[in-house]
Amino acid sequence: MATSRVRLSDVAKAAGVSPTTASFVLNDRCESIPAETQQRVLDAARRLHYRPHIAARALATGRTRRIGIVLNQPESFSTNDTYFAEILAGIIRRATEHDRNVLLLSAHYTTWRSLFADITGGAVDGVLQISRFVSDELTPALIEAEFPLVCVSFRTDDERCLSVDCDNESGGYLAARHLVELGHTRIAVLYPGDVLSWGRERLAGIRRAVVEAGLSPDGLQVRAWDEKRLPEPTWVRDAVEWFRTLDPRPTAVICCDEIRARMVAEMLPVAGLSVPEDVSVVSFNSTEISDRCIPPLTSVRQPLPEIGRAAVDVLLERIRGGTFDASVVQFPMSLDIRQSTRRPRCAASTGASLIKATGKTRMRSREASGIRSRTRARKDQEHGE
Amino acid sequence: MATSRVRLSDVAKAAGVSPTTASFVLNDRCESIPAETQQRVLDAARRLHYRPHIAARALATGRTRRIGIVLNQPESFSTNDTYFAEILAGIIRRATEHDRNVLLLSAHYTTWRSLFADITGGAVDGVLQISRFVSDELTPALIEAEFPLVCVSFRTDDERCLSVDCDNESGGYLAARHLVELGHTRIAVLYPGDVLSWGRERLAGIRRAVVEAGLSPDGLQVRAWDEKRLPEPTWVRDAVEWFRTLDPRPTAVICCDEIRARMVAEMLPVAGLSVPEDVSVVSFNSTEISDRCIPPLTSVRQPLPEIGRAAVDVLLERIRGGTFDASVVQFPMSLDIRQSTRRPRCAASTGASLIKATGKTRMRSREASGIRSRTRARKDQEHGE
DNA sequence: CTGTTAGCGCCTTCAC
DNA sequence: GTGAAGGCGCTAACAG
Numbered sequence: 189m190a191t192s193r194v195r196l197s198d199v200a201k202a203a204g205v206s207p208t209t210a211s212f213v214l215n216d217r218c219e220s221i222p223a224e225t226q227q228r229v230l231d232a233a234r235r236l237h238y239r240p241h242i243a244a245r246a247l248a249t250g251r252t253r254r255i256g257i258v259l260n261q262p263e264s265f266s267t268n269d270t271y272f273a274e275i276l277a278g279i280i281r282r283a284t285e286h287d288r289n290v291l292l293l294s295a296h297y298t299t300w301r302s303l304f305a306d307i308t309g310g311a312v313d314g315v316l317q318i319s320r321f322v323s324d325e326l327t328p329a330l331i332e333a334e335f336p337l338v339c340v341s342f343r344t345d346d347e348r349c350l351s352v353d354c355d356n357e358s359g360g361y362l363a364a365r366h367l368v369e370l371g372h373t374r375i376a377v378l379y380p381g382d383v384l385s386w387g388r389e390r391l392a393g394i395r396r397a398v399v400e401a402g403l404s405p406d407g408l409q410v411r412a413w414d415e416k417r418l419p420e421p422t423w424v425r426d427a428v429e430w431f432r433t434l435d436p437r438p439t440a441v442i443c444c445d446e447i448r449a450r451m452v453a454e455m456l457p458v459a460g461l462s463v464p465e466d467v468s469v470v471s472f473n474s475t476e477i478s479d480r481c482i483p484p485l486t487s488v489r490q491p492l493p494e495i496g497r498a499a500v501d502v503l504l505e506r507i508r509g510g511t512f513d514a515s516v517v518q519f520p521m522s523l524d525i526r527q528s529t530r531r532p533r534c535a536a537s538t539g540a541s542l543i544k545a546t547g548k549t550r551m552r553s554r555e556a557s558g559i560r561s562r563t564r565a566r567k568d569q570e571h572g573e
Numbered sequence: 574m575a576t577s578r579v580r581l582s583d584v585a586k587a588a589g590v591s592p593t594t595a596s597f598v599l600n601d602r603c604e605s606i607p608a609e610t611q612q613r614v615l616d617a618a619r620r621l622h623y624r625p626h627i628a629a630r631a632l633a634t635g636r637t638r639r640i641g642i643v644l645n646q647p648e649s650f651s652t653n654d655t656y657f658a659e660i661l662a663g664i665i666r667r668a669t670e671h672d673r674n675v676l677l678l679s680a681h682y683t684t685w686r687s688l689f690a691d692i693t694g695g696a697v698d699g700v701l702q703i704s705r706f707v708s709d710e711l712t713p714a715l716i717e718a719e720f721p722l723v724c725v726s727f728r729t730d731d732e733r734c735l736s737v738d739c740d741n742e743s744g745g746y747l748a749a750r751h752l753v754e755l756g757h758t759r760i761a762v763l764y765p766g767d768v769l770s771w772g773r774e775r776l777a778g779i780r781r782a783v784v785e786a787g788l789s790p791d792g793l794q795v796r797a798w799d800e801k802r803l804p805e806p807t808w809v810r811d812a813v814e815w816f817r818t819l820d821p822r823p824t825a826v827i828c829c830d831e832i833r834a835r836m837v838a839e840m841l842p843v844a845g846l847s848v849p850e851d852v853s854v855v856s857f858n859s860t861e862i863s864d865r866c867i868p869p870l871t872s873v874r875q876p877l878p879e880i881g882r883a884a885v886d887v888l889l890e891r892i893r894g895g896t897f898d899a900s901v902v903q904f905p906m907s908l909d910i911r912q913s914t915r916r917p918r919c920a921a922s923t924g925a926s927l928i929k930a931t932g933k934t935r936m937r938s939r940e941a942s943g944i945r946s947r948t949r950a951r952k953d954q955e956h957g958e
Numbered sequence: 959c960t961g962t963t964a965g966c967g968c969c970t971t972c973a974c
Numbered sequence: 975g976t977g978a979a980g981g982c983g984c985t986a987a988c989a990g
Binding site for chain 1: 624627629632665668674676677681865
Binding site for chain 1: 978
């Protein structure tokens with residue numbers, strides 16, 4: 189930056205052609221330009237270390253070759269949020285493949301309007317929003333402005349709103365049906381409330397499975413957390429206490445967030461309820477967080493990197509001006525059964541008959557001793573400190 | 574974007590002033606402009622929903638208010654790399670505080686030259702590079718071009734190169750001294766080789782501690798991994814096998830990478846060596862990864878979010894044209910002692926005398942049974958599958 | 959105090 | 975096939 193910038197016109201001059209010609213060559217629009225001329229331009233560019241000025245190009249073309257991602261909070265990156273990290277990895281990889289860069293836009297702007305201004309001010313060609321609140325004002329504003337936007341892991345009712353999401357209703361259904369099949373009849377649900385579309389949807393799916401099994405949906409015990417706060421031990425403690433004192437106490441918990449699910453699974457034994465002996469626990473996302481929990485958590489999986497990749501594809505198509513048959517790309521969810529779920533102590537034989545994986549059951553019991561010991565060790569540790 | 578853009582001149586016209594005046598007002602350069610005029614401009618801007626065009630401004634000012642981050646790989650985000658995520662969280666938060674956006678530049682460009690072109694092509698005002706190879710060609714090229722750059726978690730020999738890093742030599746020293754004090758005399762070291770500056774430095778610190786204790790540095794068994802690949806089970810398996818068959822076999826391992834340390838700690842019992850009974854393990858970074866390992870790993874901590882924040886501060890100062898006393902900001906490292914280290918089975922009494930925390934020792938043995946059980950459970954699981 | 963003017967560096971529609 | 979000219983939207987000297 190010390191030496192003044194080499195411009196396209198400098199290259200053109202050096203190659204003995206006009207800026208127009210140089211521009212054509214350098215942008216692969218070299219229809220009917222003699223190979224010899226092309227070479228001259230290319231050589232000159234290399235010799236002078238020519239690098240196009242991105243802002244100038246953006247100004248002239250109206251395209252930045254950049255896509256934005258709105259972060260709910262900077263902490264979206266920190267340890268916990270494997271969910272976010274996995275999606276982001278998919279987004280970045282795909283964006284790079286398409287020769288696009290990714291601009292991180294933290295939602296920590298003082299007002300959503302200033303964020304809106306930046307986004308629509310030509311910083312990016314389009315934007316991805318991830319798991320935002322249904323009450324979010326930025327999303328409808330962008331839609332209204334017809335700015336290219338793809339919502340990831342949430343949707344709005346607006347039909348113009350493109351989104352890439354999972355079939356959360358089915359995800360909830362899978363979780364609950366698994367428990368019902370194991371013989372559970374009283375289930376507690378922890379979820380973010382209706383402020384997130386997937387919260388509402390997963391709960392609906394859970395309800396469906398329960399009703400389908402001939403149980404009353406009123407038997408579901410539902411508790412919401414405040415999604416505006418990061419997962420807090422305080423909340424977990426309260427939730428566990430709430431669970432423990434329910435009467436009759438449920439024999440299973442479905443927690444719609446993976447981090448909180450892990451925290452709950454770790455807190456339950458402290459409150460005297462072991463997992464899965466006393467309580468079965470089902471989490472969502474099924475990343476390493478569920479897998480490394482003690483015991484490993486049965487979890488509803490969504491294909492996170494694929495979601496990220498699909499989001500980029502849809503967004504680029506939208507930027508290109510393409511049209512879409514449907515406004516939402518939906519991925520299926522599946523259930524990864526691990527060691528945190530089993531038949532309740534006094535299982536109704538109806539459900540128990542549906543269990544298939546005998547091999548798994550054996551394995552589970554063989555491990556049980558180790559898991560119990562470990563659980564006790566944890567507790568000692570807690571009290572000892 | 575459907576309706577054509579509102580320009581500054583439109584606002585000026587609506588307010589009955591010239592573009593210059595409008596520009597002044599909108600950019601808070603309103604020295605000596607009547608409050609009444611200012612209000613007219615502000616009103617007009619709001620009424621017309623004026624949003625400045627970022628690329629145009631960047632072209633005119635030569636400033637983008639954007640900083641770039643070069644990612645080694647898109648996977649930098651995925652679960653594993655807590656190290657990276659923590660630093661990034663610090664970077665984003667600080668950048669947002671300074672009203673800057675962050676552009677992600679994946680190093681997966683086909684050539685470093687094209688990355689170089691993008692960076693210096695006016696996409697960003699400055700760039701942060703994180704933990705890159707000493708052989709990286711991009712870094713010296715940026716320095717040579719005098720482009721604002723701050724290296725995070727690595728450094729080059731070039732004095733013009735600004736960097737924010739930890740005192741890795743002391744970190745290595747702390748790790749090794751801890752082991753020596755516990756009575757270990759034979760130590761194995763796993764590190765990335767000299768391709769990363771911190772690899773070289775940590776090893777040097779380890780050597781210093783060993784020599785200081787009157788031991789021969791030749792007793793250190795050192796093995797490198799290929800940093801160009803993500804942590805692989807294959808490598809871990811080989812490393813553990815290498816360790817197991819060393820003669821005489823070391824009683825401790827220092828692994829300079831947290832993920833690999835965890836993998837090693839998990840693989841050792843599979844090979845018949847329990848942690849910490851047979852082998853003590855020390856890792857680096859001390860994030861949740863070490864903390865949640867079984868047993869929790871003693872680990873050398875670095876203040877990751879602070880590093881990210883400092884990197885942004887330094888970069889912005891550099892962009893502003895500031896000068897610096899020193900070219901490197903260095904944070905201290907500290908040791909978090911957890912359950913993966915203890916006296917070797919036949920500890921030399923020399924070292925043992927240095928142990929202080931009697932309380933801890935007691936606690937550790939109280940937990941030992943639980944940990945051992947858990948270790949066995951893991952092994953069963955491995956064989957069972 | 960405010961308006962006029964001239965770029966910033968590139969692309970692109972036109973003539974030649 | 976190539977060149978000339980205008981404009982993208984904003985800022986910043988320089989007049990007035």
